[in-house]
Amino acid sequence: MPLSESERYPLMTDAGRSLLRDLHEHPSAPLFNHHVGDRMDQESLQRARDFQNEVFERPPQWRDRQPPEWLQPFVNYCERETPFYRRRAVNHGTFTDIPTTCRADFGQAPWMFVPDDQPVDDLILYNTSGTTGHPIDILSRPIVSTMVVPLLRAALRTRGVELNGGAGRVAVAQICFQKRTFTFAALSSILGEAGNLKLNLNPLDWRDPDDRIRYLDEWAPEILTGDPISFYELTKLPLRRQPKALISTSMTLLPGLQKTLEDRFGCPALDLYSMNETGPIAVRLPGEDQRYQLLQPRLYVEILDNDGNPCEAGERGEITVTGGFNPLLPLLRYRTGDYGTLAYYEDAKTPFLSNVEGRPATVFRGASGQHINNIDVTQVMRRYPIARFALHQSSDGSLQLRVSDNGTPDEELLIALRALFGVEQVITISLVDIYEGKLVQYTTDLG
Numbered sequence: 001m002p003l004s005e006s007e008r009y010p011l012m013t014d015a016g017r018s019l020l021r022d023l024h025e026h027p028s029a030p031l032f033n034h035h036v037g038d039r040m041d042q043e044s045l046q047r048a049r050d051f052q053n054e055v056f057e058r059p060p061q062w063r064d065r066q067p068p069e070w071l072q073p074f075v076n077y078c079e080r081e082t083p084f085y086r087r088r089a090v091n092h093g094t095f096t097d098i099p100t101t102c103r104a105d106f107g108q109a110p111w112m113f114v115p116d117d118q119p120v121d122d123l124i125l126y127n128t129s130g131t132t133g134h135p136i137d138i139l140s141r142p143i144v145s146t147m148v149v150p151l152l153r154a155a156l157r158t159r160g161v162e163l164n165g166g167a168g169r170v171a172v173a174q175i176c177f178q179k180r181t182f183t184f185a186a187l188s189s190i191l192g193e194a195g196n197l198k199l200n201l202n203p204l205d206w207r208d209p210d211d212r213i214r215y216l217d218e219w220a221p222e223i224l225t226g227d228p229i230s231f232y233e234l235t236k237l238p239l240r241r242q243p244k245a246l247i248s249t250s251m252t253l254l255p256g257l258q259k260t261l262e263d264r265f266g267c268p269a270l271d272l273y274s275m276n277e278t279g280p281i282a283v284r285l286p287g288e289d290q291r292y293q294l295l296q297p298r299l300y301v302e303i304l305d306n307d308g309n310p311c312e313a314g315e316r317g318e319i320t321v322t323g324g325f326n327p328l329l330p331l332l333r334y335r336t337g338d339y340g341t342l343a344y345y346e347d348a349k350t351p352f353l354s355n356v357e358g359r360p361a362t363v364f365r366g367a368s369g370q371h372i373n374n375i376d377v378t379q380v381m382r383r384y385p386i387a388r389f390a391l392h393q394s395s396d397g398s399l400q401l402r403v404s405d406n407g408t409p410d411e412e413l414l415i416a417l418r419a420l421f422g423v424e425q426v427i428t429i430s431l432v433d434i435y436e437g438k439l440v441q442y443t444t445d446l447g
Helices: 014-025 042-057 071-081 083-087 103-108 142-146 148-157 211-219 228-234 255-265 374-381 410-421
Strands: 124-128 136-140 170-176 184-188 194-200 223-226 245-248 269-275 279-284 291-294 299-304 317-323 331-345 350-358 363-365 371-373 389-393 399-403 427-431 442-444
Touching (some): 042 142, 042 148, 071 083, 071 317, 142 148, 148 279, 194 211, 228 245, 228 255, 279 350, 299 331, 350 374, 363 374, 363 389, 363 442, 374 389
Parallel strands (some): 170 194, 223 245, 245 269, 399 427
Antiparallel strands (some): 124 136, 184 194, 269 279, 291 350, 299 317, 317 331
């Protein structure tokens, strides 16, 4: 049975109700197909504010091989209260003796990760396929979505941007460009009943394609979130009003497209490393070293090799996390499937991620038989304003580059890749279907 308005928004005021009505009834409004609400009462709103204070005041800090103080009590809690971890708990000598977990564990039995002491009367089931095409169910609560807002605010502060919110305005609009997706207009209690939109730029979701421009210009969201695909599509719209910042999630925002977006919209464009299982993990800082600042005060990050052993600082391996803020999904040494390095700067106890890429390294073969790491390919492709691309090497050594329509001439890409692979390298270039989902970026048949 659908929730009533008062159930979706226990704290709604007349001002909030008026804004929500105006967002739905605006002459240029899209064909919204979904209703949501943050379901926040005073108690949950205060918990979210407490979390925000912790995010702002306690940045992640630990020394190499010296986990933070909160980690061992968290491990004890997981092995006492959570069926999955309790079932395999042993007398661990050290934290690194604890077995790792992975996405497949969630897919088999998501309920086994819900701690016994957690009520489930407000449980939310979220299904996601991620980048692998293997769907999983994530169990969550309404407050978890609200707790993402402080992490967005912390990411924005790295670029000197404040997300203010407030009644009568739109604070955040999530921009999509898909064949179909849920779209809605909502309110955010933690942002003072400011509007929160999810919009699909697909013209079929609007009565008139130009309504996309009119609606966004009318409500002028403070912040736009999305992915490189939707943001590239946004550059084609002649918007008059500019946001304070763009936040790209889901796929890596290459520096070439990042610069294009910043030039076009006159504001920072942030690359946010985030997962459905964890929420926002880190934000990439300006600079050539591709450093990512961690955001969550209670998310411990390790880098593991293929055998599950901790890598040395600066050594590349699989990003593995412990902690999180979803009470129905405590993570204990969760292997993300993403790869990068962890290094320490400044006071030697502030960890930073760098060279973050999805999936393990792929080794290609050049025209002369030389080995070429996919990271070297990324370094070439990052110069161009490309929303997404995928490179495959066939068993005969030829390369197939699939790239989004971005205005970069094929000949320019061919010259850049042949400078890496060799002038005799056979390369074909084709366009990615406009509505195709996430791509596996690097693949090879060479083994």
